[in-house]
Amino acid sequence: MFVTLTDVGHRYPGHPLLFENVSARLDPGHVYALTGPSGSGKSTLLGMLAGWIPPVLGNITRVGVERIGWVFQNPHGVARRTALDHVALAFVARGETRSAADARSRELLERFGLGRVADRQFRALSGGEGQRLMLARGIAAAPDLLLVDEPTAQLDLRTAASVSDALGRIATDGTIIVVATHDARTRDACTDVIDLGAFQ
Numbered sequence: 553m554f555v556t557l558t559d560v561g562h563r564y565p566g567h568p569l570l571f572e573n574v575s576a577r578l579d580p581g582h583v584y585a586l587t588g589p590s591g592s593g594k595s596t597l598l599g600m601l602a603g604w605i606p607p608v609l610g611n612i613t614r615v616g617v618e619r620i621g622w623v624f625q626n627p628h629g630v631a632r633r634t635a636l637d638h639v640a641l642a643f644v645a646r647g648e649t650r651s652a653a654d655a656r657s658r659e660l661l662e663r664f665g666l667g668r669v670a671d672r673q674f675r676a677l678s679g680g681e682g683q684r685l686m687l688a689r690g691i692a693a694a695p696d697l698l699l700v701d702e703p704t705a706q707l708d709l710r711t712a713a714s715v716s717d718a719l720g721r722i723a724t725d726g727t728i729i730v731v732a733t734h735d736a737r738t739r740d741a742c743t744d745v746i747d748l749g750a751f752q
């Protein structure tokens with residue numbers, strides 16, 4: 553399974569080229585930081601990787617990528633459900649029994665520094681905890697391609713740092729992960745960098 557970008561470029565109708573000549577190969581087990589100044593097209597390229605936006609130039613090939621997951625800027629959860637429930641449901645949806653799902657979820661929550669708040673309702677989590685929970689849920693769903701859009705944009709520095717550190721630990725064998733970010737610490741936590749600023 554992999555994704556290739558070959559000389560990819562994009563412009564919105566009536567606007568100049570946002571970026572051009574982006575070529576890369578994305579493989580499972582890596583976490584790719586997609587960086588670049590505000591407006592350089594990071595969210596646009598995530599939409600292209602998802603297949604929502606066809607590139608104006610070049611092409612994107614997805615081989616063996618069937619399931620695509622997203623983690624957005626703001627954590628969205630069910631207010632009265634526990635953190636554990638949010639992750640366990642992803643495992644249950646993949647066919648695990650509830651008790652196996654709970655055990656795997658607790659392990660995953662530990663990895664994201666959320667072991668302590670596993671039984672807390674979503675509405676009682678802090679912003680950083682909520683965002684780390686969204687990443688844990690994204691991984692639990694085991695998509696082939698996980699697209700993460702500015703996971704620290706709404707967070708203060710310290711909370712953002714906790715999310716960046718968690719991102720450094722999410723590389724996982726069966727999933728290609730791409731994280732759009734302007735946060736240097738998030739970028740440094742990733743295994744690879746694609747800088748759109750270099751393709752303007």
Ligand SMILES: Nc1ncnc2c1ncn2[C@@H]1O[C@H](COP(=O)(O)OP(=O)(O)OP(=O)(O)O)[C@@H](O)[C@H]1O
Nearest residue numbers: 564567570588589590591592593594595596597734
């Ligand atoms: N549907 C659209 N039609 C026209 N222009 C658009 C559309 N969507 C985005 N743009 C413009 O394209 C540029 C790139 O937007 P995009 O959101 O991809 O950048 P970004 O790098 O993710 O920015 P930021 O870091 O600020 O989130 C921006 O100038 C934006 O206003």
